[in-house]
Amino acid sequence: MLPKIDVATFEMKLPSNGQKVRYRPFLVKEEKILLIAAESKDNDQILQAMDQVITNCLIDKVDIEELPSFDIEYIFLKLREKSIGEVIKVNVIDPDTNKKFEVNVDLNKVIVKRSTKHEKRLKLSDSLFVEMKYPNMRAILSVDPSKPLVENGFNIIVNCIDKIYDKDSVYNASDYSKKELQEFVEQFTQDMYEKMSKFFDTMPSIYYESEEMSPYSQKKVKVVLDKFVDFFD
Numbered sequence: 001m002l003p004k005i006d007v008a009t010f011e012m013k014l015p016s017n018g019q020k021v022r023y024r025p026f027l028v029k030e031e032k033i034l035l036i037a038a039e040s041k042d043n044d045q046i047l048q049a050m051d052q053v054i055t056n057c058l059i060d061k062v063d064i065e066e067l068p069s070f071d072i073e074y075i076f077l078k079l080r081e082k083s084i085g086e087v088i089k090v091n092v093i094d095p096d097t098n099k100k101f102e103v104n105v106d107l108n109k110v111i112v113k114r115s116t117k118h119e120k121r122l123k124l125s126d127s128l129f130v131e132m133k134y135p136n137m138r139a140i141l142s143v144d145p146s147k148p149l150v151e152n153g154f155n156i157i158v159n160c161i162d163k164i165y166d167k168d169s170v171y172n173a174s175d176y177s178k179k180e181l182q183e184f185v186e187q188f189t190q191d192m193y194e195k196m197s198k199f200f201d202t203m204p205s206i207y208y209e210s211e212e213m214s215p216y217s218q219k220k221v222k223v224v225l226d227k228f229v230d231f232f233d
Contacts, residue, residue, distance in 0.1 A: 026083045058075070070203070073206050130161060140161060157200075
């Protein structure tokens with residue numbers, strides 16, 4: 001019988017609720033899953049691979065499918081940090097010369113940024129409120145690249161409604177079909193719809209900021225990474 005290899009374990013706090021979870025770095029078997037998914041260039045396959053790797057590497061039991069998207073992104077970056085290295089390289093454009101140059105990004109300095117303007121309970125009118133929930137992996141996978149951006153945005157809004165309040169009752173979205181929720185949202189005024197959209201524009205997100213010297217203009221360039229794909233340029 002071949003020897004069992006001991007693997008270090010670490011602990012992190014989930015950004016959404018502060019829950020402490022233990023995890024291990026991803027191993028060769030998980031790296032193979034990610035490489036195969038990356039070669040496919042298929043967003044669904046890549047997200048499913050991330051889901052599988054996170055599930056494998058979390059030691060404490062967590063319902064991955066119910067975690068907000070920013071939790072998933074944060075967890076994956078922490079796994080990447082402990083598995084491959086704390087520093088990644090990304091390309092930055094010098095605004096003075098429009099030329100790209102490579103900079104090092106320290107994953108230890110990535111935070112989850114929160115906006116003071118963010119609200120989960122939205123007042124749409126004097127008598128109508130909607131309580132939202134954060135998009136999870138299922139909501140992200142529901143995005144169809146072949147469909148218009150507006151349609152995908154509409155579907156995510158519908159999927160993220162948690163409760164609806166009027167002056168008489170509270171309606172749990174889980175008690176209604178997707179078609180019923182779609183018809184409800186289709187009745188919104190433009191102002192109501194924009195309030196719903198603002199929930200996503202201001203929701204917590206992974207964030208990195210630094211200043212780096214451009215080799216072309218010899219000036220400092222502000223580097224801001226605030227989308228998950230920015231970390232894999």
